[in-house]
Amino acid sequence: MSVPVQSLHFADAREAEDLAAFLARLIHYDRAAAVRLQAGGGALAVFGRPPSFEVLAIRTARLGDPVELDVTVSAGELLESLEGAEFSVPAPVTGPPWAGLLPPRGGWRELPGLPEVTAMRGAVAAAVAEFRTRDEQLPAERRTRAERDRIGREIWSRTVGTTGLPLRAVHAAQSLGFLRPDVPVALLSTGAWLRLRTPFGSIAVRTNGLGGLSVTPTRHG
Numbered sequence: 001m002s003v004p005v006q007s008l009h010f011a012d013a014r015e016a017e018d019l020a021a022f023l024a025r026l027i028h029y030d031r032a033a034a035v036r037l038q039a040g041g042g043a044l045a046v047f048g049r050p051p052s053f054e055v056l057a058i059r060t061a062r063l064g065d066p067v068e069l070d071v072t073v074s075a076g077e078l079l080e081s082l083e084g085a086e087f088s089v090p091a092p093v094t095g096p097p098w099a100g101l102l103p104p105r106g107g108w109r110e111l112p113g114l115p116e117v118t119a120m121r122g123a124v125a126a127a128v129a130e131f132r133t134r135d136e137q138l139p140a141e142r143r144t145r146a147e148r149d150r151i152g153r154e155i156w157s158r159t160v161g162t163t164g165l166p167l168r169a170v171h172a173a174q175s176l177g178f179l180r181p182d183v184p185v186a187l188l189s190t191g192a193w194l195r196l197r198t199p200f201g202s203i204a205v206r207t208n209g210l211g212g213l214s215v216t217p218t219r220h221g
Helices: 013-029 075-081 117-136 145-156 167-175
Strands: 007-009 034-040 043-048 056-062 069-074 086-088 109-111 186-190 193-198 201-206
Touching: 013 043, 013 056, 013 075, 034 075, 069 075, 075 086, 117 145, 117 167, 145 167, 167 193, 167 201
Parallel strands: none
Antiparallel strands: 007 086, 034 043, 034 069, 043 056, 056 201, 109 186, 186 193, 193 201
């Protein structure tokens, strides 16, 4: 892990506002959320894992000065430190397992078959409605966390269009504010990793046939 710098400057205040919105959404799903920060040159990448979706969320921001940084910190403390176009880097924390295992930085190629944004947002809405209907139809003796989880896994593991991207990745992108109406999106791949990229952030997932997220070490330097 690189030695953290004391403070960073964004290229403009809008970058701080967008990052703050991302952090607030992560904390909504996990009050104790941690994020991994990686900075190189004039860019900062912030990685988080909202537990409800079993994906990695990635938000980037432009920095005013080139710095090198690689540290895992509290998402809440980072959010509190954001002030205009400058923020202090919180003290490092012992990160969760995923924080040390990120997608590869390079080698991504674009894949075809991704539906339009409107269609993907519609698929998420339909899936949410289906889950609610099936949950309401469960008899009392089967209305358990395990049964609800089973229904959720079945619905959110469905793939999108003619791709192998699980619907839960699209749901995460929309819930985190990445998948907005009329924005350009792309599906990228490297090895077993898939990444849904939008101008507001990316969602990465490794598909391995196990119905969950698996991660592999990434090389640095």
